[in-house]
Amino acid sequence: MRLNVLILPGDGIGAEVTREAVKVLEHVARQFQHQLLLSEGLLGGVAIHQTGTPLPQETVDLALKADATLMGAVGLPEFDQAPPEKRPEKGLLGIRKVLGVYANLRPVRSYKALLDSSPLKNHLVDGTDMIIVRELTGGIYYGTPRGIHEEGGETRAVNTMTYTRSEIQRVARMAFHLARNRRKKVTSVDKSNVLENSQLWRRVVVEIAAEFSDVALDHILVDNCAMQLILNPRRFDVLLTENMFGDILSDEGAVLAGSIGMLPSASIGDRKPSGAWVGLYEPVHGSAPDIAGQNKANPFGAVGSVAAMFEYSFGLKAEAAAVNRAVEEVLNSGNVTADLKPGGRPATTEEVGDAVVAAL
Numbered sequence: 001m002r003l004n005v006l007i008l009p010g011d012g013i014g015a016e017v018t019r020e021a022v023k024v025l026e027h028v029a030r031q032f033q034h035q036l037l038l039s040e041g042l043l044g045g046v047a048i049h050q051t052g053t054p055l056p057q058e059t060v061d062l063a064l065k066a067d068a069t070l071m072g073a074v075g076l077p078e079f080d081q082a083p084p085e086k087r088p089e090k091g092l093l094g095i096r097k098v099l100g101v102y103a104n105l106r107p108v109r110s111y112k113a114l115l116d117s118s119p120l121k122n123h124l125v126d127g128t129d130m131i132i133v134r135e136l137t138g139g140i141y142y143g144t145p146r147g148i149h150e151e152g153g154e155t156r157a158v159n160t161m162t163y164t165r166s167e168i169q170r171v172a173r174m175a176f177h178l179a180r181n182r183r184k185k186v187t188s189v190d191k192s193n194v195l196e197n198s199q200l201w202r203r204v205v206v207e208i209a210a211e212f213s214d215v216a217l218d219h220i221l222v223d224n225c226a227m228q229l230i231l232n233p234r235r236f237d238v239l240l241t242e243n244m245f246g247d248i249l250s251d252e253g254a255v256l257a258g259s260i261g262m263l264p265s266a267s268i269g270d271r272k273p274s275g276a277w278v279g280l281y282e283p284v285h286g287s288a289p290d291i292a293g294q295n296k297a298n299p300f301g302a303v304g305s306v307a308a309m310f311e312y313s314f315g316l317k318a319e320a321a322a323v324n325r326a327v328e329e330v331l332n333s334g335n336v337t338a339d340l341k342p343g344g345r346p347a348t349t350e351e352v353g354d355a356v357v358a359a360l
């Protein structure tokens with residue numbers, strides 16, 4: 001298969017973990033005899049330095065041409081006081097918008113070797129394997145009217161939670177498609193006992209479920225979901241949620257995995273005529289200025305993002321499984337970075353990348 005991939009290393013440890021992820025991508029492509037066409041672009045602080053803008057037009061053009069984009073992270077402390085338009089993070093929001101990615105997928109699974117890294121008891125976390133599907137472009141973060149204004153001698157702040165039927169339909173369909181290739185269960189999160197917005201959400205999800213008779217659907221209120229994620233995370237397979245609930249729940253889910261450096265993510269848009277989904281793949285973590293340039297960042301989130309790319313953008317499940325197996329093997333060997341290893345000599349970012357390739 002021809003794999004046309006854009007690489008956006010970004011800033012800080014973004015560049016370091018992406019280097020290792022690309023090593024893995026190149027190795028798997030060779031091993032499974034795919035033709036890999038890589039391009040590289042500027043995004044974030046590094047792009048501001050070289051071009052004056054966090055998302056240069058050249059990067060936009062490259063992203064639209066590529067089948068999938070692999071990103072590191074953006075953000076440099078020197079821009080912390082800059083206006084929003086001039087900040088590296090603006091590039092990230094921009095590239096998501098350009099690609100039209102409306103669903104954020106976060107696989108959360110527990111690894112045996114990391115059970116002690118989770119603050120939860122081992123028997124609760126062990127066996128966790130879910131994917132959180134968060135709607136990314138609608139809901140209260142984007143709804144209008146919004147703002148803070150004076151009214152009758154009082155200051156009032158307004159945000160609006162709004163969804164259309166079609167916005168719910170497309171992300172719900174994606175969740176059901178994903179469930180079909182997993183344990184065939186979707187749990188839809190809402191607050192339909194209080195919010196009309198959630199009542200529409202639930203109604204539309206039920207309608208979409210009728211298209212997927214092989215997938216089971218259940219509903220959970222968001223407050224109970226927050227509790228069940230901690231009490232019984234194994235009960236979830238595909239967790240479908242709107243934007244703000246997903247923002248909060250996916251960070252809660254992150255705790256289950258042990259370290260933020262472990263977590264991959266995929267932001268997915270519409271399907272292309274080829275059947276592949278448009279996708280932007282990146283580790284969940286940021287540019288970590290405190291450890292940047294020291295070769296000690298954990299690259300597993302970036303490497304896991306490569307696995308997600310194989311699976312979702314290219315439908316290459318064996319390749320994705322091979323990467324995930326290699327990650328697990330390296331974790332079991334104890335050859336891991338400092339965030340996962342409180343004692344003994346930790347491995348460097350580069351050594352972990354090499355170990356994954358060796359395991360492959």
Ligand code: NAD
Nearest residue numbers: 073074075076261284285286287288289290291297298339
């Ligand atoms: P961060 O994720 O960069 O770091 C938080 C903490 O986790 C730090 O102590 C860091 O050392 C540690 N950490 C993160 N990733 C790690 C890894 N792979 N291995 C080991 N340790 C790791 O979050 P922050 O400090 O809040 O933000 C730093 C910068 O990154 C800011 O400019 C922020 O805006 C940006 N940011 C970007 C993204 C993105 O590009 N998607 C996401 C979050 C934050």
